[in-house]
Amino acid sequence: MFANTSKHFQTVTTVGEKPARYLIEMAAAIAGGTDALRERPILSFMQCAVDPLGHDGPNLEANLVAAEHGLASGFMPMPLAAGTGPATLAGTLVVQNAETLSGVVLLQLAFPGAPCFFAGAPSVIDLKTGGYTGGSPEDYLLAAASTQLAHFYGLPMAMGTMATGAKEPGWQAAVDDSLSTFASVMSRADMMNGAGLLNGSKILSYPHMVMETEIYGIVQKLADGVVVNDETLALDVIRKVGPNGTYLAERHTRQHMKDIWRPTVWDRTPYDGWLRDGKKGALEKATEIADDILANYEPAPLAEDVTRELRDIVARADRELAGV
Secondary structure, three states, X not given: OEEEEEOOEEXXXXXXXXXXXXXXXXXXXXXXXXXXXXXXXXXXXXXXXXXXXXXXXXXXXXXXXXXXXXXXXXXXXXXXXOOOEOOOHHHHHHHHHXXXXXXXXXXXXXXXXXXXXXXXXXXXXXXXOOOEOOOOHHHHHHHHHHHHHHHHOOOOEEEEOOOOOOOOOOHHHHHHHHHHHHHHHHOOOOEEEOOOEEOOOOEEOHHHHHHHHHHHHHHHHHHHOOOOOHHHHOHHHHHHHOOOOOOOOOHHHHHHHHHOXXXXXXXXXXXXXXXXXXXXXXXXXXXHHHHHHHHHOOOOXXXXXXXXXXXXXXXXXXXXHOOO
């Protein structure tokens, strides 16, 4: 197990059967035992494929351990059209589908009924560099199609969303993440991951994550659509207010005003106020929010006996994995 933390960056990586067992042991300690963990799973496992048409052995072992304990496991192929997948989108979807289904079938053969889910982050190769684009029109089409395939098989979809190829949270990241989120939400992906990631999932930015909650809120509002019933049509209120009136003081307004989306980091201040406040934009506001959370948020502490058990597990894992 490897962890690296700093003010605005954090990674955690696990590989192989033994680290997976230690993680599950720790989760069981927090949940209240292995049976309680099965009833209320607090973690899931997910592995990437080795495109094209391969699986990574140690990560596959970790998924098998998860299935053994009744925890959900997912498979996330990341084929690149014209690289590790055919140049056509349909062909790349075939490669992704085969990689995902083979993993799901394997888990079901080993542990029938084990919870599984589809995952995906297909993309296209950058024709100039040969690298991962992390954002293109093809990505959005592949995301929607992948979700439809998952639902065809009756499985949930965890779609790789928002992980833009932009190096910083600017215009490119905003456009890319907005469109990728829109594609995932409107195709009804069950889960999404990638919030806060930049540079094709190589950088995690907490301020960027804050801004992406704004994007998600906007897209979710769109996905909710327009509710039409007697209450929302408000014909009686319209009749009451009449021409040249105002709805500000109406009870109907008080009842529904909180339904209107309100921004967290978007700027809507008058121009002179924006100048007085130092021309703060979304990134500055998001950075302030992220800094405040990092400095002041205090999660509920675990019980002391659970903390001791976790420390014991970590100590045993360090000894065994170090070969002591």
